[in-house]
Amino acid sequence: DTGVSQDPRHKITKRGQNVTFRCDPISEHNRLYWYRQTLGQGPEFLTYFQNEAQLEKSRLLSDRFSAERPKGSFSTLEIQRTEQGDSAMYLCASSHSGGSRLNEQFFGPGTRLTVL
Amino acid sequence: AQSVTQPDIHITVSEGASLELRCNYSYGATPYLFWYVQSPGQGLQLLLKYFSGDTLVQGIKGFEAEFKRSQSSFNLRKPSVHWSDAAEYFCAVGSPNTNAGKSTFGDGTTLTVKP
Numbered sequence A: 001d002t003g004v005s006q007d008p009r010h011k012i013t014k015r016g017q018n019v020t021f022r023c024d025p026i027s028e029h030n031r032l033y034w035y036r037q038t039l040g041q042g043p044e045f046l047t048y049f050q051n052e053a054q055l056e057k058s059r060l061l062s063d064r065f066s067a068e069r070p071k072g073s074f075s076t077l078e079i080q081r082t083e084q085g086d087s088a089m090y091l092c093a094s095s096h097s098g099g100s101r102l103n104e105q106f107f108g109p110g111t112r113l114t115v116l
Numbered sequence B: 001a002q003s004v005t006q007p008d009i010h011i012t013v014s015e016g017a018s019l020e021l022r023c024n025y026s027y028g029a030t031p032y033l034f035w036y037v038q039s040p041g042q043g044l045q046l047l048l049k050y051f052s053g054d055t056l057v058q059g060i061k062g063f064e065a066e067f068k069r070s071q072s073s074f075n076l077r078k079p080s081v082h083w084s085d086a087a088e089y090f091c092a093v094g095s096p097n098t099n100a101g102k103s104t105f106g107d108g109t110t111l112t113v114k115p
Helices: A099-103
Strands: A005-007 A010-014 A019-024 A031-037 A045-052 A053-058 A065-068 A077-080 A089-096 A111-115 B002-003 B010-014 B020-022 B024-026 B031-040 B046-051 B056-058 B064-068 B073-078 B086-095 B103-105 B109-114
Touching: A005 A089, A010 A019, A019 A089, A019 A111, A031 A077, A031 B010, A045 A065, A053 B056, A065 B109, A077 A089, A077 B020, B002 B086, B002 B103, B010 B020, B020 B109, B024 B073, B031 B064, B031 B073, B073 B086
Parallel strands: A010 A111, B010 B109
Antiparallel strands: A005 A019, A019 A077, A031 A045, A031 A089, A045 A053, A065 A077, A089 A111, B002 B024, B020 B073, B031 B046, B031 B086, B056 B064, B064 B073, B086 B103, B086 B109
């Protein structure tokens, strides 16, 4: 079990640039979640996938944000025209899709985004 | 809508002392409940979870938590704290009545351990 991995771990960008993050879930997990965590706060739900289908998006996910999971394995989160308010830790988690195991999420180390 | 409150932003305890971190939740039924620990710059590690059954649950690293329905609480405890326990702790609630599986987190409690 290699766990959830995320790449890059850190990203510094200038305001207005586009950035893309990648998440590789635990291989047997078909659920994948994205959360955002700002300093001093807990993670906030952004979106989740079951296999390749994106089933829910939070209102936090503005139209500058897009997430994909094209083959039901890894996922990407893209932020277009970044703003300083996008600076945060972006966390990915994965889980099984059945019963109580649905709620037992395993988190990756996160991608720390800094927008200058 | 579900929500989680962690009343203590920061707690300091001496090494070897006991620890209790408070968590209160708001949910219409019995939720799934979780405690996670996060070290600086790292992701979240699951300490323990409550889904149903025995209201006292044991987790990793010597932690336990007790679900009290009457108080809508799920407090985390450890009888003797080690310096390596210094970290941020998050309580979270999940919804067994939906198929979403997403969790709602509290804002965390930062634990400092004095030598």
